[in-house]
Amino acid sequence: MSESAWALGAAAPHSATVEARRGRSPKLDQWICFGSIPFFYTLFGLIFVLLARIMPPPSPTASIADVLAYMQAPNLALGVALLSLTLGLASLSSGVIVVQMKRMEGVSPALPYAYLAALAVAGVPGCLFPGLVFALGCYRPGYTPQIQQMLYDLGFLSFVGSLGVFVIQYLVFAIAIFLDRRTIFPKWLGYLTIWALVTELVAVPIWITRTGPFAWDGLLSFYLGTIIFVGWEFCMCVCLYRAIKNQPLEELIGRGTAHG
Amino acid sequence: MGSANPAAIAQRSAHSAPRESIEPASRHCPGQGSMWFFVIGDLWIFSCYFACYIHDRARHPEPFLQGQQLLSQGIGVLNTVILLTSSLFVALCVQATRAREIVTASRFLALGFACGAGFMLVKGGEWYLKIHAGFPESTEPFFVYYFMFTGLHVVHVALGLLILALLWRELRGTKEPRVEFAETSATYWHMVDLLWIAIFALLYLVR
Numbered sequence: 001m002s003e004s005a006w007a008l009g010a011a012a013p014h015s016a017t018v019e020a021r022r023g024r025s026p027k028l029d030q031w032i033c034f035g036s037i038p039f040f041y042t043l044f045g046l047i048f049v050l051l052a053r054i055m056p057p058p059s060p061t062a063s064i065a066d067v068l069a070y071m072q073a074p075n076l077a078l079g080v081a082l083l084s085l086t087l088g089l090a091s092l093s094s095g096v097i098v099v100q101m102k103r104m105e106g107v108s109p110a111l112p113y114a115y116l117a118a119l120a121v122a123g124v125p126g127c128l129f130p131g132l133v134f135a136l137g138c139y140r141p142g143y144t145p146q147i148q149q150m151l152y153d154l155g156f157l158s159f160v161g162s163l164g165v166f167v168i169q170y171l172v173f174a175i176a177i178f179l180d181r182r183t184i185f186p187k188w189l190g191y192l193t194i195w196a197l198v199t200e201l202v203a204v205p206i207w208i209t210r211t212g213p214f215a216w217d218g219l220l221s222f223y224l225g226t227i228i229f230v231g232w233e234f235c236m237c238v239c240l241y242r243a244i245k246n247q248p249l250e251e252l253i254g255r256g257t258a259h260g
Numbered sequence: 261m262g263s264a265n266p267a268a269i270a271q272r273s274a275h276s277a278p279r280e281s282i283e284p285a286s287r288h289c290p291g292q293g294s295m296w297f298f299v300i301g302d303l304w305i306f307s308c309y310f311a312c313y314i315h316d317r318a319r320h321p322e323p324f325l326q327g328q329q330l331l332s333q334g335i336g337v338l339n340t341v342i343l344l345t346s347s348l349f350v351a352l353c354v355q356a357t358r359a360r361e362i363v364t365a366s367r368f369l370a371l372g373f374a375c376g377a378g379f380m381l382v383k384g385g386e387w388y389l390k391i392h393a394g395f396p397e398s399t400e401p402f403f404v405y406y407f408m409f410t411g412l413h414v415v416h417v418a419l420g421l422l423i424l425a426l427l428w429r430e431l432r433g434t435k436e437p438r439v440e441f442a443e444t445s446a447t448y449w450h451m452v453d454l455l456w457i458a459i460f461a462l463l464y465l466v467r
Contacts, residue, residue: 191298194419195305198412202309205404213312214404220312224305 026252030244033096037237040089047086051079054130055226057156057217060210064145067152071137080135087128094119100243101173103251104180111176118169125162130155160216163203163225170197185239196232199225290354291444299451302416306455309412310462313405320401327402328467330395335386336464339379340456346375347453350424350446357431357442365442366431372449373424376417383414409459413452420452 025031048055058070070076094116101112133155137148170193177190203221205214213220289296317324349372356365387407395403427445431437 186294187292188294188297191294191301194298195301198302198415199305201412201415202408205408209400209404212316212401212404214408220309220408224308228305 026249027244027247030096030099030247033092034237034240034244036089036092037240040086040093041233043082043086043089047079047083051075051082052131052134053079054134054155054159057160057222059217060153060156060215062152064149067149068145071134071148071152072141073138077135077138080131083131084128087123090119090123090127096244097240100184100240100247101176103243103247104176104182104184106181107176107179111172114172115169115176118165118172122162122165122169125158125165127159129162130159133158156216157206160203160222161206163200166200167197170194170200184243189235189239192232192235196225196228199228291440291447295444295447299447302451303454306458309409310458313409313462316401316405323399324402325467327395327399327406328463330390330399331406331464332386333464335382336460339382339386340460342375342379342382343453343456346372346379347450348372349375350449353427354439354442354446357437358439362431362437365437366428369424369428369431373421373428376421376424376449380414380417380421383410383417406463409463413455413459416452416455420449423448 052075053070053073058066062070098112098116101107101115102109133151137143137151137155143151174190174193174197177185177187177193202214203225206216206218206221209215209218212218216222349368353365353368353372356362356368387410390403423445427442430441
């Protein structure tokens with residue numbers, strides 16, 4: 001709305017008018033990346049909750065028979081195959097977040113890059129690796145129950161235990177929000193990010209406990225962190241939407257000409 | 261509270277004006293609203309942790325009682341006194357900032373910071389002794405809680421020290437230090453204090 005109004009304005013720079021006449025929004029790239037977020041998370045939920053049933057995680061103390069039933073469920077491999085195809089989509093959302101972070105003022109450019117790298121590192125043990133381990137379990141029917149149980153343990157320890165890796169990503173993001181003088185993202189999102197950080201730290205004891213709230217299926221190490229993460233992701237989407245929407249078009253036009 | 265409230269409007273419009281023009285209004289909310297959002301949310305998260313602890317403890321009281329007996333109440337009391345003292349210094353720092361006595365304010369701030377750092381040192385020493393002495397396996401459920409709660413709290417203290425350091429920069433590095441900044445930092449610091457009191461009571465005292 002504001003874009004078209006601006007494009008019609010008399011003071012509009014020439015290149016923007018050309019863009020508008022072609023019927024293209026200068027923010028189209030960002031909107032496409034943004035649109036990938038709900039798409040990705042819908043797929044993610046479908047794969048993790050319905051197909052592979054990695055979430056909510058089954059118990060670390062499950063009997064061998066339950067472990068075998070889990071590892072040989074027919075939908076598991078299908079879910080993992082889909083996951084390997086869709087995980088790359090997450091890079092689109094990271095891309096647009098970095099574009100917005102680079103607009104911040106008073107924030108070192110190292111922070112958006114650190115954010116991007118931290119997310120890329122965390123996504124492997126937190127998402128892809130457990131899937132691969134589970135898929136391996138159902139690849140060859142001859143694996144002994146002990147091997148299956150080890151793969152089951154490794155998959156879930158990697159899935160929940162890697163939450164700590166996301167801590168740096170959250171920290172970098174929160175610091176950038178607090179330092180930012182342009183308020184690209186609201187300060188409260190920074191505080192929300194600190195909650196997410198703190199609740200993910202609680203996943204650390206899953207390596208030593210098998211029962212109770214600190215096990216990998218525990219109330220504190222898994223459920224509370226996941227609830228806060230879902231809330232964070234939702235607020236992040238809303239704030240990102242506003243940040244893209246409020247970005248002045250002049251910035252983009254300047255960037256467009258600078259890059260040819 | 262309502263938008264028609266003249267005091268609230270005066271406060272909002274006096275945002276950049278000198279503080280003296282504001283009456284010592286009892287309705288004034290110290291610090292940024294977003295910090296209060298954080299404090300309330302953080303307290304909510306910790307209440308979840310505490311509820312979980314109490315629930316677990318009620319189900320299996322034995323390991324918890326045994327574990328609690330291995331904690332030194334003396335160290336707990338020492339840390340409580342250190343943290344409460346640091347809160348007092350930070351509160352005095354806010355008062356001095358409001359009165360524009362920047363040198364006094366930064367002196368109190370340094371004392372508050374030193375106490376906070378002292379708290380972390382004592383906590384580190386306590387952990388070292390605990391890990392060195394070891395604990396029976398039967399008390400493991402309690403000690404997982406102990407290390408997680410105190411560990412999360414120390415993360416909060418470390419973040420608080422970072423915020424106090426930023427406040428120091430604000431006080432010493434700017435011509436017109438923002439009172440709101442001091443209030444926001446103090447709000448966070450008092451929350452850290454409050455959390456510790458709850459953790460101290462739950463882990464060390466309730467038996």
